[in-house]
Amino acid sequence: MKKPARLDIDAILDDSGTRIVVCCGAGGVGKTTTAAALGLRAAERGRCVVVLTVDPARRLAQSMGLTELDNTPRLVSSPEGGGQLFAMMLDMKRTFDEIIEAHADPARARQILSNPFYQSLSSSFSGTQEYMAMEKLGQLRRSDEWDLIIVDTPPSRSALDFLDAPERLGRFLDGRVIRLLTAPAKAGGRNAFRLLNAGFGLVAGAMTKLLGAQVIKDLQTFVSALDAVFGGFRQRADMTYKLLQAPGTAFLVVAAPERDAMREASYFVERLAEERMPLAGLVVNRVHVAPASKLSAARSAAAAEDLDSRGEHELTAAVLRLHAGRMQLMAREGREQEHFTSAHPTVPVVRVRAMSEDVHDLTGLRQIGDLLASA
Amino acid sequence: MVESPDTDWTDVRLHVVTGKGGTGKTTVAAALALALAAGGRKVLLVEVEGRQGIAQIFDLPPLPYEERKVAVAPSGGDVYALAVDPEEAMLEYIEMFYGMRRAGRALTKMGIVDFATTVAPGFRDVLVTGKTTEAVRRRGKNGRRIYDAVVLDAPPTGRIARFLNVTQEVAGLAKVGPIKNHSELVNGVVKSRETAVHLVTLLEEMPVQETLDGIGELRSAGLPTGCIFINMVRDSLLPQAALDTAVKARFDPGELVLGLKAAGVADGAQAVAMAEALAEEVAEHAHRTELERAERESLAGAGLKSYDLPLLADGVDLAGLYELAESIRTQGAA
Known part of the structure; x- marks a missing residue:
């Protein structure tokens, strides 16, 4: 098997040129834990760090002293050596409201904030969380209060949503639909689609019939009110996108040694290359190890069978079977990683062995940090 | 139908x-x-x-x-x-x-x-x-x-x-x-x-x-x-008694040494080293089994029927x- 280069985590964290680390990957692979562990390690190595997280598991949040979504970085730890660790949980609706407030005059802002479509969009549009995470990242970076920002991406349907969400939202806000919906309102006509041509008339009739007149009216009010802040939206999204491409950013793709997670990781690596986003490497979490790895699965299973047939040493036979199962699991995990490396031979990799327990405190995070750096 | x-x-x-x-x-x-x-x-x-x-x-x-x-x-x-x-x-x-x-x-x-x-x-x-x-x-x-x-x-x-x-x-x-x-x-x-x-x-x-x-x-x-x-x-491969001793870090590899020798897997010092390594795996397994048992209890609190899938x-x-x-x-x- 071709061995991938080792991913040097400390070199990334110690480089004062590194200003942003983005942890991305499929759901359930330990992204948030990795982000928090990296944050603690960087702080203990003297950096002033903020970890931006989206919906962490309760106990992990508690391990960093986070109890609620408040959109404000909280000090978690100030280790010796001058470093500091802050953490914050993203409140996506609050972040969205703030953008509206920043870009619209107070009357218009009120109009937007109270519209039912805005409320739906800001609290449940599947890309809003991703977009707002990136927006918050941009804000933290521009504030320049921290010299390192570590962000974990939201657990989306697709791990790539955070790259696509700003674009998708932008498309809606600029598109022809908006023109269709805003034109009559601007013309001030009561008949919403009066000024439009026959094709539009057909569509308008259908929409009214399907959605009901009130929905159309709410949608129009929403869209025309939002019209004023579109420019700002676009501009901010573009700025954040450029920030992600900048040399001070390092993307870490996080995975577990399972087929789906590794497939997602592969896809992600390709996508980052397409977008010219700087990939630092792959973190493979939850890799199983066996202290008795010299004893192969086949040999172990055969020995167990032999003992069984002789009716001797039941306990040893059971232990050997347990070991054989573990070796099989390791072999499967190894194959998944080999597939990745043969497709992406230049991507540095670090493996973190499976822990028997979830992380509950800073000690646990520190231990993960050590594993990340030493593996 | x-x-x-x-x-x-x-x-x-x-x-x-x-x-x-x-x-x-x-x-x-x-x-x-x-x-x-x-x-x-x-x-x-x-x-x-x-x-x-x-x-x-x-x-x-x-x-x-x-x-x-x-x-x-x-x-x-x-x-x-x-x-x-x-x-x-x-x-x-x-x-x-x-x-x-x-x-x-x-x-x-x-x-x-x-x-x-x-x-x-x-x-x-x-x-x-x-x-x-x-x-x-x-x-x-x-x-x-x-x-x-x-x-x-x-x-x-x-x-x-x-x-x-x-x-x-x-x-x-x-x-x-x-x-x-x-x-x-x-x-x-x-x-x-x-x-x-x-x-x-x-x-x-x-x-x-x-x-x-x-x-x-x-x-x-x-x-x-x-x-x-x-x-x-x-599957829980090991008998509960073995798990219990392993969880308390009192699992004795001595029995494994004999078993490994009997199965012809290893001999002498090699058998001892291997038994110790295997005992470590047993301890980890026992620890995880304990945690799983605790999680199972939490789930039971929900009062829903549950089924195990292998x-x-x-x-x-x-x-x-x-x-x-x-x-x-x-x-x-x-």
Whole structure:
């Protein structure tokens, strides 16, 4: 098997040129834990760090002293050596409201904030969380209060949503639909689609019939009110996108040694290359190890069978079977990683062995940090 | 149609399967569909997130928006699959209820469907749940239901209550009108005794916590909870006494040294070193078993029936899927 280069985590964290680390990957692979562990390690190595997280598991949040979504970085730890660790949980609706407030005059802002479509969009549009995470990242970076920002991406349907969400939202806000919906309102006509041509008339009739007149009216009010802040939206999204491409950013793709997670990781690596986003490497979490790895699965299973047939040493036979199962699991995990490396031979990799327990405190995070750096 | 077999969920026609990412939700949904179809029944497996997970599991090319047979169940019975696309569902809905095919196409072409379902995800959810409940209600010429059961591979636990609680979600957007009426029709099926929401979990801390939170949310939304599928359960290979001593770090490798020698695996100092390494594996295993037991107790607190599904040694493939379906059947879940 071709061995991938080792991913040097400390070199990334110690480089004062590194200003942003983005942890991305499929759901359930330990992204948030990795982000928090990296944050603690960087702080203990003297950096002033903020970890931006989206919906962490309760106990992990508690391990960093986070109890609620408040959109404000909280000090978690100030280790010796001058470093500091802050953490914050993203409140996506609050972040969205703030953008509206920043870009619209107070009357218009009120109009937007109270519209039912805005409320739906800001609290449940599947890309809003991703977009707002990136927006918050941009804000933290521009504030320049921290010299390192570590962000974990939201657990989306697709791990790539955070790259696509700003674009998708932008498309809606600029598109022809908006023109269709805003034109009559601007013309001030009561008949919403009066000024439009026959094709539009057909569509308008259908929409009214399907959605009901009130929905159309709410949608129009929403869209025309939002019209004023579109420019700002676009501009901010573009700025954040450029920030992600900048040399001070390092993307870490996080995975577990399972087929789906590794497939997602592969896809992600390709996508980052397409977008010219700087990939630092792959973190493979939850890799199983066996202290008795010299004893192969086949040999172990055969020995167990032999003992069984002789009716001797039941306990040893059971232990050997347990070991054989573990070796099989390791072999499967190894194959998944080999597939990745043969497709992406230049991507540095670090493996973190499976822990028997979830992380509950800073000690646990520190231990993960050590594993990340030493593996 | 064949008589319903006597199972724990005989009256249920819509099985909604949810779970945290990584727990094997799609796999369990597919296995459940196979199990329900066994013995000559007809079951529809629905996917709504556009991931083509069903096609991958059954080793098929991507599924179109069309009900198509994907597998034959043990002793006869068919599993059909459908990947619901919100846009297509919208077109179908427009055509079915309004007979406006051309207008529907125009709406799609102009990106209006995409727009409407994106700014208001509640609309999207109504469309996909609407399609699913339509399949549940659909009857053939003889007046009997076309499908004996429908299995929905639903969004993850964190989103499930919202996803199913469609009337609530669109209430703020459409107080009257066709969308509202449609959502009430959907609601009638989803909240009935014919529906059960099953949760897939692993015996690990985060998935268990999320499962318990999800059950709480489903209950407060008045949605019918079904059972818990505990997935990827490992056989406990070791006797409880050995586990107990291992957990207290008092497992004696001496017995292993003798066993290894007897089996001819190792000798002398090598046997001692190997026994010690194996003892370390035993200790880890025992520790994990303890944790799993604790997680199992937390799950029991939810008061739902639960079924164990085995960890498949070779990963999930078609054979593994049938193995899971068999396990679901022997436990009486289908």
